[in-house]
Amino acid sequence: MSSGAPRVFISHLSGVAVFDPNGDQVGRVRDVVAMLRPGALPPRVLGLVVEVVSRRRIFLPMTRVTGVESGQVITTGVLNMRRFEQRPTETLVLGEMLDRRVKLVETGEEVTVLDVAMSRVPRGRDWIIDKVFVRRGKGGPLRRKGETLTVDWSAVTGFSLPEEGQGAANLLATFEQLRPADLANVLHHLSSKRRVEVAAALDDERLADVLEELPEDDQVEIIGKLKDERVADVLEAMDPDDAADLLSELPDSEAERLLGLMEPEEAEPVRRLLSYPEYTAGGMMTTEPIVLEPDETVADALARVRDPDLSPALAAQVYVCRPPTETPTGRYLGIIHFQRLLRDPPFTLVGAMVDDDLQPLPPDTPLPLVTSYLATYNMVAAPVVDEDGHLLGSVTVDDVLDHLLPEDWRESGVHGGEQFLNRRRSAGPGTGREGGAPGGTGTARGTRRPNDRGPADAR
Template sequence: MPAGAPRIFVSHLAGVPVFDPQGDQVGRVRDLVAMLRVGRRPPRLLGLVVEVLSRRRIFLPMTRVTGVESGQVITTGVLNMRRFEQRPTERLVLGELLDRRVRLVETGEEVTVLDVSIQQLPARRDWEIDKAFVRKGKPGALRRKGETLTVEWSAVTGFSLEEHGQGAESLLATFEQLRPADLANVLHHLSPKRRAEVAAALDDDRLADVLEELPDDDQVEILGKLKDERAADVLEAMDPDDAADLLSELPEDDKERLLALMRPDDAADVRRLLAYEERTAGGLMTTEPIVLRPDATVADALARVRQQDLSPALAAQVYVCRPPDETPTGKYLGMVHFQRLLRDPPFTLVSSIVDSDLPPLAPGTSLPAVTSYLATYNMVAAPVVDESGSLLGAVTVDDVLDHLLPDDWRETEFDESPEEPSHEEAAHG
């Protein structure tokens, strides 16, 4: 970046792509690493935390950055693929500096940090944080309620102190466009304290989606730091099978207490799932597939399939059953595949095009047998039916994969062979 270029606010760097000199994308920026300095000297920006295409987070020194412009970062093309590990003297700019409560040196007034800017030093390759964008007023106040201003780094104090009750508004605004799986990855790499603060600031539905993508240990940790009533609300917002998996990790007393706080209908679905062995069709299934009565039409089915919150696997077919049409249903009659729905006129009754030849799974079917079933019939979901012929739920391929992959699969990269680090990069690792 040429000397004298405009400063860059770090919120604009969150999630931007990182390219090598040939124009190939190597990853995305997930945070920035800075080192605070004594006195009022601006922090030195050490580098970027980059999530490469295999979802590993690596450290990219600023000396390897040749350009930061037009919504992208350009590197020299030489990357050390070892996993980034934060040192005690380092601070994550997005994760730890935004939303802090600091004081203006001149007046002593407490303000909230909304953003900070970085700038490359003239005639050098070094970068530093030079300014802070802050808002006056009480924590959590609406932006329009408090005056905002940009001040020199030296004009504020309090960044080096341990933060208690740090907010999460600015950090969440920075990452609001992330998919749940990507936001889960952000949370996983935050400190436990910061992770709890961000989780507390998410609304119930968003937190439920993110929890479903986190490792078991993180799920239990976050749920344990929520008040019981809030924890029950979040469990209600989760898919029943994911809620059951999470509750199964808790001590029996905690599990029963949370189930008692949930809405009876939601708790009943989860209790049904908890009654099955974990690695069986009953333990893997969701209790909320698309269920239609025989007199429903193709138009009715397509309207259900189009529901935004439905996963692609569950939207791949509808299940035709006699009333009641909530699991456990009346007699299961068969399924209709999405492609068949597209081929028939809207007024066609689903009962006339149902596929009744494909055998359903019993709730006690083992995980290997479920896997073989999906592979044999080229399915992404399968019905689970009890001895009386009632549909209990559906097993989807994503739930099967979650149980087939190693417990640490979210931390496992596609390519585990790191490049040889340079001397400079090795000094960081």
């Protein structure tokens, strides 16, 4: 960016693609790292937090940024692949500056930070944060939101002070389009204080989805700071198996107290899941598969499969049972795969189509046998049936993978992304491919995930 180029408002960088000089995408911007300075001196922008394809977050110094324009960031192509770790003297702009309450120096009026802007120092390589976009307090009845204005950095004060109860609306707006797993990754890398504030600002459904993707330590920390009634509402919005995973991390008395606050019909399947050993079909299953009665039709089955809230694994097949169709169901009759539903006329009764050749899994089936079952029969989910023939739930391949993969799989790049990047850059000097100690996320019940994210990148 030339010295005369317009400044960049940092919220606009969220999610922006980062490219090397050859035009190959290396990752996306997740935050900007700045260092506050004494007095009214504007903060110096140190670099960008970039999430590469392995979901590892690395540090990209601003000295290696050659362009910020047209919705993209261009780098020199030399990246250090060590995991980013924030230092005490550093501030994450998106994570910690947005939504702060600061004061206008001239009037002492409190305002809310909506965004900040950075620009390159003329005739230099440094970048600074020189502008702050703020909103004044609420106006009259016809002005639900106060006036907004852009001021110089020196015109406000209060960024260096710790703030309790910092809002999160503008930060959440910045990450609104992220999938739950990606938003969970954002929260995981925030400070403990900020992580709780942002999580508390999410609605119940969104928070439930995000909690399912967070490490257990983060989950426990967040629900420990929420009111009990809110925790119960969020647990009810979670999938029962994920709620059971979370409750299993708490002391028995605490888990029982929260179960008592949930609606009985929501708490019952969670209690049932908690009764099974962790690494068994019963301990991994979901209690909410698609269940139909034998006199329902293909059209009924397809209507259920179209539910956008279903995971692909759960939508891949339906289970046919005698009433009742809530688990534990009446007698289990068999399974129908999605492809079979597409081949038969809509009016066909599902009771005439069931595949009853495959034996269902007992709830005490250990993990290795569950894995072998799915692999042998090319299944993405399998029915779990008790000794009396009642369908208890379905164990899906994603839950099995959560238990099979290493605890740090989300951050260590074991699924190949980091290795791909390293191979592509192996010809260049100074790639810094050595990684830090892995952190981790996952949902396996009763397993603690370490939060050591490795050494910080040199900067």
